[in-house]
Amino acid sequence: MSIAIDIAGVSHTYQKGQQSLPVLNDLNISIPAGKFTAVVGPSGCGKSTLTRLVAGLMFPDQGTVSLGGEPVKSPRSTVGMAFQNPVLLEWRTIIQNVVLPLEIIKSDMTYNNRLKHAAKLLELVGLKGFEHKRPSELSGGMRQRASLCRSIVHDPDVLIMDEPFGALDAFTREDLWQLMRDLRQKQSFTGLLITHDLRESVFLADQVIVLSSRPATTQFVLDVDLPEDRKIDSLYTPKAVEMLATLREQIEIAQGRNSDTEAA
Numbered sequence: 001m002s003i004a005i006d007i008a009g010v011s012h013t014y015q016k017g018q019q020s021l022p023v024l025n026d027l028n029i030s031i032p033a034g035k036f037t038a039v040v041g042p043s044g045c046g047k048s049t050l051t052r053l054v055a056g057l058m059f060p061d062q063g064t065v066s067l068g069g070e071p072v073k074s075p076r077s078t079v080g081m082a083f084q085n086p087v088l089l090e091w092r093t094i095i096q097n098v099v100l101p102l103e104i105i106k107s108d109m110t111y112n113n114r115l116k117h118a119a120k121l122l123e124l125v126g127l128k129g130f131e132h133k134r135p136s137e138l139s140g141g142m143r144q145r146a147s148l149c150r151s152i153v154h155d156p157d158v159l160i161m162d163e164p165f166g167a168l169d170a171f172t173r174e175d176l177w178q179l180m181r182d183l184r185q186k187q188s189f190t191g192l193l194i195t196h197d198l199r200e201s202v203f204l205a206d207q208v209i210v211l212s213s214r215p216a217t218t219q220f221v222l223d224v225d226l227p228e229d230r231k232i233d234s235l236y237t238p239k240a241v242e243m244l245a246t247l248r249e250q251i252e253i254a255q256g257r258n259s260d261t262e263a264a
Ligand SMILES: Nc1ncnc2c1ncn2[C@@H]1O[C@H](COP(=O)(O)OP(=O)(O)OP(=O)(O)O)[C@@H](O)[C@H]1O
Pocket: 014, 015, 016, 021, 023, 042, 043, 044, 045, 046, 047, 048, 049, 050
């Protein structure tokens, strides 16, 4: 299986005036094409920094980040990003927000085809009938659904998610986990998910990486040995409960090593 995201020997230090803050230390993560890896770790250990490096928004001091075998030298149109706060433009309708990446990346696509493609995705995520509403007319969960559509409307090879469900209530979050599972089956992409929610990591990922406290390095890797077509109930099976207990233990070990604040 080909490697879609390869983080090889990556170290990074922020410089603020005379002060240095080492954040990542010799990090190695390989994610095969079509698979999802979740990254968990103490607050402030460097998870968002990692997403910025993979997105090509900044570059590591040492090591290489490669997507599809090519070193990342700038942001790529084959990458989609989803964040905790769905920043939807209020002066655009929901469907106009979703087509935005197509306007920029797939400018050769006709206006009607862009709309058709976005409408199909909105239907898939249960937002048929809301295409012409403004973002402020939707609930937080609905806005996040629309934002996910915008993240994948251009058929990215890689989807980077930085706590995309963190601001939602527990039930909406579980709904969106199931939505993400279904989207993955319809549209193949490789996922890098940053989360503080261990259940989310086990539900969505094929592999969970626990980072140590800052400067973060790989402390523990868990292969999620659950069926691909997971149900929320799968999280209550003895196997899943055991995995969650292992992850919690690893997070506690990581936190014990000098983390900023509480996590997970
Ligand atoms: N641009 C920057 N310049 C200097 N320091 C930064 C910068 N961005 C982040 N940091 C610092 O680097 C450390 C890691 O930040 P980062 O956001 O990557 O951690 P995180 O693991 O995503 O945190 P959290 O879990 O709380 O979201 C923090 O101490 C943060 O204050």
